[in-house]
Amino acid sequence: MEKIYSHPKSLRNLSTHYCPGCGHGIAHRLIAEVVDELGIREKVIAIAPVGCAVIAYDYWDFDCSEAAHGRALAVATAIKRVRQDNIVFTYQGDGDLAAIGTNETIHAANRGENVCVFFINNAVYGMTGGQMAPTTLLNQKTSTTIKGRDAGLHGYPLKISEMLALLPGVKYIERTSLHSPPEIIKTKKAINKAFLNQIEGVGFSLVEILSPCPTYWGMAPKASLDWIRDTMSKEFPLGRIK
Amino acid sequence: MTERIIIAGSGGQGIMLWGKILAQAAMIEGKFVTWLPAYGAEVRGGTAHCMIVISDEEIGSPYIDKTDTLIIMNQPSLARFKSRLKDNGLLIINSSIVEAGAKAKAKRYPFTDIAVELGNVRVANMVALGSYLAKRKTVSLKNILGVMKMMAPAGRDDILKINQKALDTGVKLRNG
Amino acid sequence: MxxxxxxxxxxxxxxxxxxxxxxxxxxxxxxxxxxxxxxxxxxxxxxxxxxxxxxxxxxxxxxxxxxxxxxxxxxxxxxxxxxxxxxxxxxxxxxxxxxxxxxxxxxxxxxxxxxxxxxxxxxxxxxxxxxxxxxxxxxxxxxxxxxxxxxxxxxxxxxxxxxxxxxxxxxxxxxxxxxxxxxxxxxxxxxxxxxxxxxxxxxxxxxxxxxxxxxxxxxxxxxxxxxxxxxxxxxEQRFEGLFLDDAEVILVAYGSMARIAKSAVKFLRSKGKKSGLIRPITLWPFPKDIFKRLAISHKPLAFLVIEMSYGQMVEDVRLVLEGKARVEFLGRSGGGIPTEDEIIKKVMRL
Structure with a gap:
């Protein structure tokens, strides 16, 4: 019998530490599947973030580096510049990419570094206990916005992908989601496109992935998927941005 | 033998270059030498200066508290640096733009006027270098000329020539 | 070359x-x-x-x-x-x-x-x-x-x-x-x-x-x-030593400051004052061994640490000597640099 589906080679056969209903496991797997399908496992160098996915390198089975919080794109810039034949990507959360690392993000994008960025937007800080993220929605309750995010006090959800799309160095940005099988398939296609861009030397590519965090949204896993569909994706519309 | 020199003037007078040419020649002669510029925002301010130490032995501080020679190319530099000169030190003043009022022993020459007569105000520094070398003989004229040739922009013999002429004119100056 | x-x-x-x-x-x-x-x-x-x-x-x-x-x-x-x-x-x-x-x-x-x-x-x-x-x-x-x-x-x-x-x-x-x-x-x-x-x-x-x-x-x-x-x-301890055999006052300085200290030592020697210099080249690891050796082998009168700071390396010198020798300090910072004259005066007063 023909084997048509199996565990990706680029993903170690381990149970993850992520909470039930978390999106990280799906995102890790999608990246691993694409890496396998493109046959680039032996060329990949990944930069893991600080955040819940800090030990992503325990799950992926290819070369990985940790980076200080927010600095993944500075690290990725250097690795790609000195190893142009390798395939370099960062995997970063919203706090990492759009708060503490905003400077590194904008300038790597503006330099048009030929790397891929997989940006996991779950509108909250997970690892530190559910604080407000730059992408937290208005009225969303977090441990540092217990009455809900108030624009007058905390500012607005930061649409960093739309901001980055203004930069001439940026070649591809798409926002996708993990809330349903069709959206997961679209996410995988976007990841594939980002990698192909790098392989073909097109330049800076970013996929923003809306991802559920049931624990810090205070919802059941199924309800968090619905919340992405009904609420979060209204603030962060899905589709090709650039 | 150690010779400490401070040259001070304004930006555009070729103060740093003056020091570099002298320092290069000293290096060619196998001497110990240091060149220390004034750096930072000050370079664009009132005065530009550099400090050169030339010695037969290892040099301690490149920074000069008390100098053997002080060359003053503009007015503000005189007020700023005159207290740095040793009692029996050599003071050379660009009298074209610096008023009297310094020590009587000062050697005063109109470097800027001479440079204008030679056809380029910017070679006043080389006139001053010639007059200094005539007094101190810290390095040989031959080596100074060698350095000037080395540093001159390629294909611009005219620049090299007027600088050499300025140097010669400086060497031949009598006390004014 | x-x-x-x-x-x-x-x-x-x-x-x-x-x-x-x-x-x-x-x-x-x-x-x-x-x-x-x-x-x-x-x-x-x-x-x-x-x-x-x-x-x-x-x-x-x-x-x-x-x-x-x-x-x-x-x-x-x-x-x-x-x-x-x-x-x-x-x-x-x-x-x-x-x-x-x-x-x-x-x-x-x-x-x-x-x-x-x-x-x-x-x-x-x-x-x-x-x-x-x-x-x-x-x-x-x-x-x-x-x-x-x-x-x-x-x-x-x-x-x-x-x-x-x-x-x-x-x-x-x-x-x-x-x-x-x-x-x-x-x-x-x-x-x-x-x-x-x-x-x-x-x-x-x-x-x-x-x-x-x-x-x-x-x-x-x-x-x-x-x-x-x-x-x-x-x-990996590295240092440069000067006149350490018979020095009664040992100056300690690094980097630019050591150049000025070295000039002072040479001047002091020319006046018959038995001074010497330790110039740490590795600041970490601090060249402890030479200090320990000197403190045991011949007790110099004093160590004078000179820095373009208000006293940082001097702490390492004190730590390594463990009170076995006198440690003095001369320092300036904020743009000021201890001069050769200041060093010489300080040594003469020790």
Whole structure:
């Protein structure tokens, strides 16, 4: 019998530490599947973030580096510049990419570094206990916005992908989601496109992935998927941005 | 033998270059030498200066508290640096733009006027270098000329020539 | 070998290139701008990578990345910029990556000014960032040493998989002196970096990290670091000694300050005053052994520590002597430099 589906080679056969209903496991797997399908496992160098996915390198089975919080794109810039034949990507959360690392993000994008960025937007800080993220929605309750995010006090959800799309160095940005099988398939296609861009030397590519965090949204896993569909994706519309 | 020199003037007078040419020649002669510029925002301010130490032995501080020679190319530099000169030190003043009022022993020459007569105000520094070398003989004229040739922009013999002429004119100056 | 007249900043840059550095990232700050300018043209000409980063923080993290990818990488800055780099330096130490960081010190605290100082000694020798770690710290005292020590710094960094710092100051960076430039790029020691990120072809994946969450792991890792640091302390102490055999007063100074102290010692000797000099070349590891030897073998009257700070290295001298000898201090900072005359007067009063 023909084997048509199996565990990706680029993903170690381990149970993850992520909470039930978390999106990280799906995102890790999608990246691993694409890496396998493109046959680039032996060329990949990944930069893991600080955040819940800090030990992503325990799950992926290819070369990985940790980076200080927010600095993944500075690290990725250097690795790609000195190893142009390798395939370099960062995997970063919203706090990492759009708060503490905003400077590194904008300038790597503006330099048009030929790397891929997989940006996991779950509108909250997970690892530190559910604080407000730059992408937290208005009225969303977090441990540092217990009455809900108030624009007058905390500012607005930061649409960093739309901001980055203004930069001439940026070649591809798409926002996708993990809330349903069709959206997961679209996410995988976007990841594939980002990698192909790098392989073909097109330049800076970013996929923003809306991802559920049931624990810090205070919802059941199924309800968090619905919340992405009904609420979060209204603030962060899905589709090709650039 | 150690010779400490401070040259001070304004930006555009070729103060740093003056020091570099002298320092290069000293290096060619196998001497110990240091060149220390004034750096930072000050370079664009009132005065530009550099400090050169030339010695037969290892040099301690490149920074000069008390100098053997002080060359003053503009007015503000005189007020700023005159207290740095040793009692029996050599003071050379660009009298074209610096008023009297310094020590009587000062050697005063109109470097800027001479440079204008030679056809380029910017070679006043080389006139001053010639007059200094005539007094101190810290390095040989031959080596100074060698350095000037080395540093001159390629294909611009005219620049090299007027600088050499300025140097010669400086060497031949009598006390004014 | 032909000599050239270049500044300390340029000598460091050329020394790095000759030592096989192929990656530089930096951010402009006075008084080290000639270094970044030199790198921007010369490193690229030789096929290396130069990046003017968006911040000091980005620059040090780029160095982290380049080093993780296995190449010789460096950054440079001056005091306030080096403060910003501490995050990255701690990660580099924690990930055991070789890298070279140059600090051309200026006076502080805060923005301070742009004049030379030595007031970052504590920051350089104690670690500077979070965690129990050390950089290997080398202090050149001439433009020639600025060139030569880059090779030493890169070799030590590779040998121990540890960050190495060149600690200079604005005077050393800005001054020009004749330098023998030895063309040695073909003689670069090739240390195999099997840990580097190159893609996992034909081997198990490599991971560069400093995060250890499993109980006991971080303590074990710290113990291996400490073992390495002990080994460095045993093997890598460097200093220059002058007239130590019969000295009754021993001056202790490093970098630019040591040049002035050396002049003072020579003058004092010419007046019959038995003085000597210890010039620490490695500030970490501090050259403890020579102090211990001197304190036992012949009891000098006093050690006089001279710094362009209000007393930082003097603490190391006191620690190593453990009260066995008198330790005096002379220091100025904020732009002031202790002069030869001030040193001589202080010695005569001892």
């Amino acid at each position: 032909k000599k050239v007249l270049i500044s300390g900043n340029e000598a460091i840059a050329e020394g790095a290139i000759q030592a096989g550095c192929t990656f530089y990232a930096g951010y402009p700050i006075t008084p080290q701008n000639e270094l970044i300018a030199y790198m921007s043209s010369h490193l690229q000409d030789k096929g290396g990578v130069f990046i003017q980063a968006e911040s000091e923080i980005a620059a040090i993290n780029m160095v982290y990345g380049a080093s993780a990818a296995g190449v010789r990488a460096m950054t440079s800055s001056s005091s306030p910029g080096i403060s910003l780099k501490q995050e990255g330096i701690s990660y580099i130490a924690g990930a055991e990556l070789p890298a070279v960081i140059v600090n051309i010190m200026r006076a502080g605290p805060g923005l301070g000014n742009i004049w030379p100082a030595q007031s970052d000694y504590f920051q350089a020798t104690r670690g500077g960032g979070n965690g129990d770690y050390h950089c290997i710290v080398l202090a050149p005292a001439s433009v020639q040493e600025s060139f030569d020590f880059m090779r030493v710094a890169f070799d030590l960094a590779d040998k121990y998989r540890n960050p190495a710092m060149i600690l200079g100051d604005g005077m050393l960076g800005q001054m020009m002196e004749p330098v023998k430039i030895s063309n040695t790029r073909n003689k670069i020691s090739k240390i195999k970096k099997s840990w580097a990120l190159t893609g996992c072809k034909g081997r198990k994946p490599n991971i560069i990290k400093s995060f250890y969450m499993r109980e006991g792991d971080l303590e074990r890792f710290n113990l291996t670091l400490q073992k390495k640091y002990n080994q460095i302390q045993e093997k």
